[in-house]
Amino acid sequence: MSRRKLVVGNWKMHGSRSVNAALLDGIVQARPFGCDVAVCVPFPFLSETAVTLSGSDLRWGAQDVSSHEQGAFTGEVSAGMLAEFGCRYAIVGHSERRALHAESDQLVADKAKAALGRGVTPIVCVGETLAQREAGETEAVVKRQLSAVIHTLAHCAGEIVVAYEPVWAIGTGLTATPEQAQAVHALLRAQLRAAAARADEMKILYGGSVKPDNAATLFSQPDIDGGLIGGASLKAADFVAICRASPA
Ligand code: PEP
Numbered sequence: 001m002s003r004r005k006l007v008v009g010n011w012k013m014h015g016s017r018s019v020n021a022a023l024l025d026g027i028v029q030a031r032p033f034g035c036d037v038a039v040c041v042p043f044p045f046l047s048e049t050a051v052t053l054s055g056s057d058l059r060w061g062a063q064d065v066s067s068h069e070q071g072a073f074t075g076e077v078s079a080g081m082l083a084e085f086g087c088r089y090a091i092v093g094h095s096e097r098r099a100l101h102a103e104s105d106q107l108v109a110d111k112a113k114a115a116l117g118r119g120v121t122p123i124v125c126v127g128e129t130l131a132q133r134e135a136g137e138t139e140a141v142v143k144r145q146l147s148a149v150i151h152t153l154a155h156c157a158g159e160i161v162v163a164y165e166p167v168w169a170i171g172t173g174l175t176a177t178p179e180q181a182q183a184v185h186a187l188l189r190a191q192l193r194a195a196a197a198r199a200d201e202m203k204i205l206y207g208g209s210v211k212p213d214n215a216a217t218l219f220s221q222p223d224i225d226g227g228l229i230g231g232a233s234l235k236a237a238d239f240v241a242i243c244r245a246s247p248a
Pocket residue numbers: 010165169170171172173207208209210228229230231232
């Protein structure tokens with residue numbers, strides 16, 4: 001089945017109003033792309049990004065969302081707040097949040113549920129560490145991470161975007177080979193098929209040191225439906241080149 005590709009920039013904690021304006025302008029000017037394109041920006045920049053991108057087909061999202069609706073959760077941002085001004089995506093379970101903020105599989109699943117409940121599509125990240133890969137645990141780890149989300153979302157599981165991001169490839173310059181990535185994507189697709197009627201329409205993105213020179217081969221794999229791009233999403237020329245490497 002042919003799925004339209006999706007390329008998402010994850011700016012992490014980078015940017016400033018002037019830097020963002022130049023970066024977004026570079027992406028906007030390079031349209032049209034043969035794939036869907038989104039940027040996930042730090043919370044304070046969401047509103048300005050929404051204004052800058054309004055009238056274009058570029059999408060935008062957040063990098064996290066609270067599992068709670070509202071209340072005494074200092075520092076948290078709810079899905080309702082994001083949805084109120086048109087946020088399309090929220091990354092959940094990025095490995096940096098799992099590692100640095102001790103986010104559990106269940107918390108990630110609850111965040112995905114909170115996002116979906118407000119019409120924000122969660123981009124659910126899964127991925128193994130180098131030690132886990134070397135111990136032959138890749139399959140068990142990613143299946144466990146995705147399973148928590150599938151069980152929590154039940155009949156809504158088909159509404160998410162999944163991102164396979166091997167932790168050892170994030171920001172390291174090491175990229176999974178297209179064959180390594182495809183093998184895990186195929187496992188994830190099979191797991192989704194057992195849980196969601198529309199699994200063959202769902203997008204499974206690859207993330208981990210995607211660059212202009214490796215994007216095309218990664219994105220040409222049958223179960224790789226685009227990318228979640230960290231470092232290379234901060235340079236308009238690189239991000240645009242990655243979006244252009246993505247076949248329609
Ligand atoms: C990420 O942080 O989601 C990511 C994939 O980073 P990078 O592209 O820099 O490896």
